[in-house]
Amino acid sequence: MEKGRNYRNWTITEDAKIVEALVNMMNMGGFKADNVVYDMVNGTNTSGFGYDSSTHSVIVELAVHKEAGKWRNKIFPHYEDLCIIFGKDRAQGNKPKDFAQMEEDANNEEQSEQIEGEKKKVDDVIKGITIAANLLREKLEKAANSMNQAILGETEVQKKLRW
Numbered sequence: 001m002e003k004g005r006n007y008r009n010w011t012i013t014e015d016a017k018i019v020e021a022l023v024n025m026m027n028m029g030g031f032k033a034d035n036v037v038y039d040m041v042n043g044t045n046t047s048g049f050g051y052d053s054s055t056h057s058v059i060v061e062l063a064v065h066k067e068a069g070k071w072r073n074k075i076f077p078h079y080e081d082l083c084i085i086f087g088k089d090r091a092q093g094n095k096p097k098d099f100a101q102m103e104e105d106a107n108n109e110e111q112s113e114q115i116e117g118e119k120k121k122v123d124d125v126i127k128g129i130t131i132a133a134n135l136l137r138e139k140l141e142k143a144a145n146s147m148n149q150a151i152l153g154e155t156e157v158q159k160k161l162r163w
Contacts (some may be wrong), residue, residue: 015078019078020081022081022085025077026084049061049068051076053073053080056077058073058076060072141143
C-alpha cells in the first residue's frame with residue numbers, strides 16, 4: 001500500500017449497484033465496452049482460467065497459474081452481467097445475451113402474449129356464440145313443438161266439426 005493513499009473494499013451492495021448501473025448504461029445505448037475479458041475466461045485458449053456458472057465462481061488451474069490460487073473457487077456473482085457489458089455480444093446456451101437479442105426476445109414474447117390475448121378473445125366470442133346458438137335452438141324447438149301441438153289441436157277441432 002502506498003503511503004498516504006486510502007484503500008477500501010467495496011461492499012456487496014456497492015458491487016451490485018455499479019454492475020446494475022453499467023448494464024443500464026449499456027441497455028440505453030450509451031456504453032458498450034469491447035475487450036477480451038469474455039475470451040480470457042470462455043474462449044478457446046483460456047490459459048487455465050474459467051467460470052463455473054453453477055457455483056458462480058472462478059476456475060483456476062493451479063498447475064498453470066500457481067500465483068493465482070487466491071482466485072480459485074472465488075465467488076464472482078456478477079460475471080454474467082459483466083459479460084453483457086464487456087463481452088462481444090456472444091449469446092450461447094445459458095450465457096447472457098446481447099441487448100439486441102434481449103430486446104428481440106422481449107418483443108417476441110410481447111407479440112406472443114398479444115396473440116394469446118387475441119386468441120382468448122376470439123375463443124370467448126366463439127364460446128358466447130355457441131351458447132347463444134344453443135339457447136336459440138332450444139327456444140326454436142320449444143316454439144316448433146308448441147306450433148305442432150297447436151296445429152294438431154286445430155286439426156282435431158276441424159275433424160270434429162266436419163263430422
